[in-house]
Amino acid sequence: MLFILSLFLAVVFVLAGRGFIKKHPHLCYFTAIAFAGAVFAGIASGMVFHLPAWLREWAVPLFSRGAFPTALFVIVMYTGALPNSSRLIRVLMPVRAELSILASLLTLTHNAAYGITYFKRMFLRPELLPPYQLAAGIITIILLCLMLPLTVTSFPSVRRRMNGKRWKSLQRSAYLFYTLLYLHVILLSVPPMMAGRSGYSLTVLAYSVVFIGYGAMRVQKALKVRKLSPVASFVPVASGLVLLLLLGVFILNINLNSVETGSKLLAAADQKEQAVKEKPVSGQVADSRLQQEQESPAGREEVEELSGSQPEEAGESQPAGIFPAPEKNEQSVDGGTAASSEKPAQAQDKSVSENRGPVSNAQTEAKAPGSSNKISRSGRAEEEDTGLKSEKEPAPQVAAEVAAPSEKKSRYRDGAFTGTGKGYVGDITVKVTVKADKITHITITDSSEDEPYFSAAAEITGAMLSAQSAAVDTVSGATYSSEGIIQAVRAALKKAEN
Structure with missing residues (x-):
């Protein structure tokens, strides 16, 4: 949902401000740098946590999670995939270089916000990261190595000093950049989707439609330039449609399994609670x-x-x-x-x-x-x-x-109890299972937190199970997400009290 919103805002931003961007590019660059620095400072200091909920849950993640810069990159890459005779390409091509520079500068906000936690873990304690997060971190390093020269050579002053053939050869690495960008997003989105976390199915589907669609259009344009038969130029489009169809079936199957699993868990919890209610006391x-x-x-x-x-x-x-x-x-x-x-x-x-x-x-x-x-x-x-x-x-x-x-009166009642707390992005809901006055399981059933922070914060459930209490320290690097989990567990235990 956040990516779809970012695409809409990016299109409005480009269509409405393309004239200003072309006339005052350096002012736009400095504004982007200042804005990125302010967002990063707010995240690092925790000041964003005191913002109104709609700003904290929707506006800040547009930049901290890299959704808006990615949407700008999408406009840049689709500009190159549009037919040369298209009217839209004549509107976007004049500001394509400026948009790529703005997108790169704003992306640094995302890299810095996540890097303070995950780059440190990747280089110092890689064993703490799940394999998919470690792979996504390695891809991030490659993306940065590709993005920096692409950004620098997009400045007209630098481009004029370069050989045309060399510059064009360097810019072709943008295709690898777009491919790895899609792979980075998929690596971080598919595991939560398979775990049944809400919202990630739509994220995977939206990114796949955009990036697979771009790949099909770009290959089709290259085949048309070579003046191949219309049937040959239709192959990329057909292949893209088949891939999207298979992906849709896969996502649907995952969601159905998640619903079935959730129904079984709820039914088991209801049966257990009913058994507790029907059990006669001494x-x-x-x-x-x-x-x-x-x-x-x-x-x-x-x-x-x-x-x-x-x-x-x-x-x-x-x-x-x-x-x-x-x-x-x-x-x-x-x-x-x-x-x-x-x-x-x-x-x-x-x-x-x-x-x-x-x-x-x-x-x-x-x-x-x-x-x-x-x-x-x-x-x-x-x-x-x-x-x-x-x-x-x-x-x-x-x-x-x-x-x-x-x-000797027991402190908690047996059963499964739910609670909700406020995380960094939104609400976090947990289910706490109590048996014989002991906390046996803590499950996070719903969360709006982004995946890297969520995985780090979720480690706190083990500490609470060991302590048999919610009175534990937050997780360094995921303070607000882990605090939301603690609040949710406290709320659940409050419901469980006799």
Whole structure:
């Protein structure tokens, strides 16, 4: 999309300003140098990050990513491919040299902005670069070696001092320059496209249509100059159309696979989240067990006996605060001393309502021996009193063991959570997978960052997995992109918190 916008702006710029460019070329050159320096200084200092979003996401990348200079080169190369009788060639040819110089000067912004990170890695730590980035860096060096002499010899003062045949021979190296320029873009765009990153399919298709179309037109023009048959001159055009058709099928297949893979991942995440939601917690299991016990005949009889003993217990107990008998005290779930037996029914109801699940079951079992002792006047005290002490003593331990897991609350919920942060170019979206209170995966699902910076910044996910936190340092050379990833992970973890 950025390249298409650059082509439109470049065409408007050339058609509207060709007269001024021809009359004041040196002023245009100095303006281009000053503008390129300002853009580079803003990028190096980080000041561009404080610009409005539309400037940061659309205007600055036109130059920092080399899209606008490349669009000017496209106009320059198509000028040579147009038929000699074309009206458009008479409009563009007079400013062709000036446009090539402007494009070269503006390209230096792109080289400097990326060179401070990737030239350093390429020469000092090449093992840090993926193979395709290393190949693209080598091509960049070759492009610079080709561009500099082509730019210098495009100045009329230099051209006049050169032999015509030698100058023409040197200018033919522009064809190699255009070929390597296309290869450079493809090397940096195809891997992200195959990884399913949005926008790169359109980038690959747009550059391919422009450069393959130029190659077909230029070869066709050369064949016509040699006055070959019309059938022979049509071969380059047909070959270009076949190449574009094959490329279109390839891009379509990649996009379909990406959509299918994304659908599978989303379906798996939904199933996992649904399984987590449907998994019963321990309290619910204990509640169901308690309900089953109460619904059974033995359970109903035990509850009836317990409730029947409470009024008698209330009538014989001492007033609150008068040191109740130790054997009638009960350990509460939170470790404190239970209330006296003045109102045991209320105490039990409160305990059951506030500590559901295993606690309720434990309390029922702890109270049952006590209540049986109270009913000993009916003649059952002697046969149940023998097991009273052994049954009452483990009750606090059971309650403590049940309460222990509830005291340690997990920080995160299990599942996959998404978050968004602001990168250098635009928004960055990540998916963070959490299992058993641990971060297991961090996946960048969408990003507008350019590929070299994106690859460098993406290394930070490994650091966050190791630290089990988003509190890590940014990546040198990709500060704003890595900061956007950190923000996105923080947002995802915020959603995962209990």
